[in-house]
Amino acid sequence: MPGPPWWQERFRDWGYRLTIPRQAILSLLSKTNKHLSAIDIYLAVHRVYPGIGLTTVYRTLDLLVKGGLVLKFDFGDGKSRYELCKGPDIKPHHHLVCTNCGRIIDCREFIDKEKEVFENVQSSLSTKYNFDIKGHQIHFYGLCEKCN
Amino acid sequence: MPGPPWWQERFRDWGYRLTIPRQAILSLLSKTNKHLSAIDIYLAVHRVYPGIGLTTVYRTLDLLVKGGLVLKFDFGDGKSRYELCKGPDIKPHHHLVCTNCGRIIDCREFIDKEKEVFENVQSSLSTKYNFDIKGHQIHFYGLCEKCN
DNA sequence: GTAAATGCAAAGGTTTTGCACGTTA
DNA sequence: TAACGTGCAAAACCTTTGCATTTAC
Numbered sequence: 001m002p003g004p005p006w007w008q009e010r011f012r013d014w015g016y017r018l019t020i021p022r023q024a025i026l027s028l029l030s031k032t033n034k035h036l037s038a039i040d041i042y043l044a045v046h047r048v049y050p051g052i053g054l055t056t057v058y059r060t061l062d063l064l065v066k067g068g069l070v071l072k073f074d075f076g077d078g079k080s081r082y083e084l085c086k087g088p089d090i091k092p093h094h095h096l097v098c099t100n101c102g103r104i105i106d107c108r109e110f111i112d113k114e115k116e117v118f119e120n121v122q123s124s125l126s127t128k129y130n131f132d133i134k135g136h137q138i139h140f141y142g143l144c145e146k147c148n
Numbered sequence: 149m150p151g152p153p154w155w156q157e158r159f160r161d162w163g164y165r166l167t168i169p170r171q172a173i174l175s176l177l178s179k180t181n182k183h184l185s186a187i188d189i190y191l192a193v194h195r196v197y198p199g200i201g202l203t204t205v206y207r208t209l210d211l212l213v214k215g216g217l218v219l220k221f222d223f224g225d226g227k228s229r230y231e232l233c234k235g236p237d238i239k240p241h242h243h244l245v246c247t248n249c250g251r252i253i254d255c256r257e258f259i260d261k262e263k264e265v266f267e268n269v270q271s272s273l274s275t276k277y278n279f280d281i282k283g284h285q286i287h288f289y290g291l292c293e294k295c296n
Numbered sequence: 297g298t299a300a301a302t303g304c305a306a307a308g309g310t311t312t313t314g315c316a317c318g319t320t321a
Numbered sequence: 322t323a324a325c326g327t328g329c330a331a332a333a334c335c336t337t338t339g340c341a342t343t344t345a346c
Contacts, residue, residue, distance in 0.1 A: 017320050017325065038310080053328040058311065060326095074222030078336075079310060096279050105277055110269050117265055121258050125288060129253055131244050133290035140273060142281035165300065165345050186335080201303040206336065208301095226311070227335065302343070312333070319326070 005030075006087055007069065014067060021056045022063075024049045029070065029084040035095075035104045037079045075139065077102050094137070098144035105144070114138075153178075154235055155217065162215065169204045170211075172197045177218065177232040183243075183252045185227045223287065225250050242285070246292035253292070262286075 007026050011018040024045045029036070036044070042057045061082050064070035071085045075097045081104075084090060096105040122133045155174050159166040172193045177184070184192070190205045209230050212218035219233045223245045229252075232238060244253040270281045 019320070019326065021327075051328080054310095055312080055329080056327055072224060074224055076220060076222055076228070080224075096273065096277060096281070098279070099282070105279070107273055107277070109272070109276070113265060113269070117261060121261070122288065124257070125244065125255060126290075128257070129244060129255070130293035130296070131246070131253070131288075131290050132296045133244070133288050134247070135290075136286060136288045138284060138286050140270065140279075140281050140284045142274075142279050142283075145278035148278070148280045167301065167345070169302075199303080203304080203337080204302055298346095300343105300345080302341105304340095304342105306338085308335105308337070310333105310335080313331085315329095317327080317329105320324090321322105 010067075010069070016063065020049060021045070021052050022060050024052065025057065025060050026064070026069075026084075029082065030087060033106070035073065035075075035081040035083060037081050039079070041082065071137075073137065073139075075102070075104060094139065096140045096142065096144075098147055099141050100143055100147035103144045103146075107140070110138075158215075158217070164211065168197060169193070169200050170208050172200065173205065173208050174212070174217075174232075177230065178235060181254070183221065183223075183229040183231060185229050187227070189230065219285075221285065221287075223250070223252060242287065244288045244290065244292075246295055247289050248291055248295035251292045251294075255288070258286075 005023070005026065008018060011022070016022075025041060028041060028044050034040075038054065038057050038061060041061070042052065042054045045052050045057070061070060061072070065072050065082075069084065069086045071083050073081045073083065073095070075081065075095070076099075085092075091108055092111055093106045093108040094110060096107055097103075118136065122136070125131060126133050153171070153174065156166060159170070164170075173189060176189060176192050182188075186202065186205050186209060189209070190200065190202045193200050193205070209218060209220070213220050213230075217232065217234045219231050221229045221231065221243070223229065223243070224247075233240075239256055240259055241254045241256040242258060244255055245251075266284065270284070273279060274281050
């Protein structure tokens, strides 16, 4: 018996309007574990809400990225990909990217060891460069099983 | 008294022709510590070799990336950036990216600690996912001194 | 001499912008 | 109802492709 989605309150506090396209995009992102591009999202939402425009997808994603609800990735194939990074069931992870076929695999096993290392690194980098570091991304590049 | 550039031999062994545009691009990349886009490279080479075309820049960069002489980065501003990663004076490093103004800072201090961590991680990831991992990138995102 | 490399122009694909119309709070 | 959000069309970019010409070996 799910209550209202957790992002409802967030939008209200935040002062932005929770419109149908925004709900549809958030709902989609919260149900997938894929690495969707703007077009992917447009096409998927279009099936359930045919009125949506690609422009709105881009603008909503920008908003969600700025608000820290979504992460934007560039894996080198010319289009950005988006992932929800807040909410229940969300675990931080990194990516293995096949440089041949573009396949992307999530990997989580490194996260524990990473934490202890990166907390120190980030705070010392912040001090040294006067940089307010918000986060980091780690991408592993190589050849996947099929392409190897 | 510099001898012939180190990449001369490399190209010959490799079976590719060492043309004027290729030399000009490699020469530029070996002298800069900036994070140049294709257009940046085109404009800089154009000053010394006006005959060059943007297409050749892209094709040469692809070649150098495939050959492992150059790394290609995407920092989220819609254009790829290129860095020489072979040759004398080249030290591996990672990047701090300002999400407001796009400024990019190289950081090297993490490299030592990183090595011991990542050698293990990469080999265990390789085994687990049957992925032949060639390398990784770490990007730190935040606000630089001016934008903070 | 011959295959490889180049430059131009055009095409392709992704993302952004301007503006009139709808919608949310 | 007033400000915010949307959709469409067009524009702006970055990158790739086709093809005739030039160049390196």
